[in-house]
Amino acid sequence: AFRAAIFDLDGVLVDSARLHFVAWKQIADELGIVFSEHDNEALKGVDRMGSLDHILALGGLRLDVAAREELAARKNGYYLDALATMTRADVLPGALSLLSRARTAGLLLGIASASRNATMVLERAGLSGAVDFVADAGKIARSKPAPDIFLACASALGASPVDCVGFEDAAAGVSAIKAAGMVAVGIGASDILAEADLVFETTAQVDLDRVLRLSS
Numbered sequence: 001a002f003r004a005a006i007f008d009l010d011g012v013l014v015d016s017a018r019l020h021f022v023a024w025k026q027i028a029d030e031l032g033i034v035f036s037e038h039d040n041e042a043l044k045g046v047d048r049m050g051s052l053d054h055i056l057a058l059g060g061l062r063l064d065v066a067a068r069e070e071l072a073a074r075k076n077g078y079y080l081d082a083l084a085t086m087t088r089a090d091v092l093p094g095a096l097s098l099l100s101r102a103r104t105a106g107l108l109l110g111i112a113s114a115s116r117n118a119t120m121v122l123e124r125a126g127l128s129g130a131v132d133f134v135a136d137a138g139k140i141a142r143s144k145p146a147p148d149i150f151l152a153c154a155s156a157l158g159a160s161p162v163d164c165v166g167f168e169d170a171a172a173g174v175s176a177i178k179a180a181g182m183v184a185v186g187i188g189a190s191d192i193l194a195e196a197d198l199v200f201e202t203t204a205q206v207d208l209d210r211v212l213r214l215s216s
């Protein structure tokens with residue numbers, strides 16, 4: 001049986017993608033770069049500097065490290081302003097019941113988010129008490145699709161990777177789970193998340209019994 005379930009945060013448990021989009025859109029507007037909600041899809045699961053680089057590339061803009069760091073910090077300021085408006089209402093449908101069913105099934109629960117704001121997002125969403133461990137993205141060397149953050153979670157929870165199941169809405173995240181040697185559950189479109197062992201369209205549709213049967 002599985003010992004731990006490790007969850008991505010943005011797009012799996014919490015509806016924060018819109019807040020990231022609004023903050024990046026503000027930066028893009030300031031730079032005169034056209035940036036649509038469609039462009040924003042490519043930023044799912046991508047860390048802060050990687051996201052900025054993607055937007056700069058859209059505008060064909062080349063900036064030095066200092067300028068890029070200033071923009072990334074400015075975006076985070078906008079995001080933190082938006083985060084102040086986040087409430088329990090931004091928890092995705094089915095997320096709370098998924099966490100509590102997993103806990104009832106005897107699993108330890110971890111969060112493997114690329115966001116350096118993960119702890120604050122969990123607090124705003126009222127989910128802090130619902131999980132056992134939150135990985136610190138700032139201390140992880142290689143970002144998704146590298147397995148590092150999922151392995152860090154497993155190790156902190158005292159679980160061997162083969163005894164873990166990971167949940168992700170981003171293709172890079174599913175790749176990270178598989179690279180960690182874990183069972184991967186995708187949340188979203190099955191063509192985009194083809195590498196996952198099992199895919200559900202939304203968090204609310206996750207059938208935990210089917211997931212638990214994937215345990216080796």
Ligand code: G6P
Nearest residue numbers: 010045046047048114115116117
């Ligand atoms: C998650 C989100 C991304 C975001 C990244 C970094 O992976 O899906 O959209 O860019 O976290 O978030 P941060 O809060 O550290 O800027």
Ligand code: MG
Nearest residue numbers: 008010011169
């Ligand atoms: Mg995500």
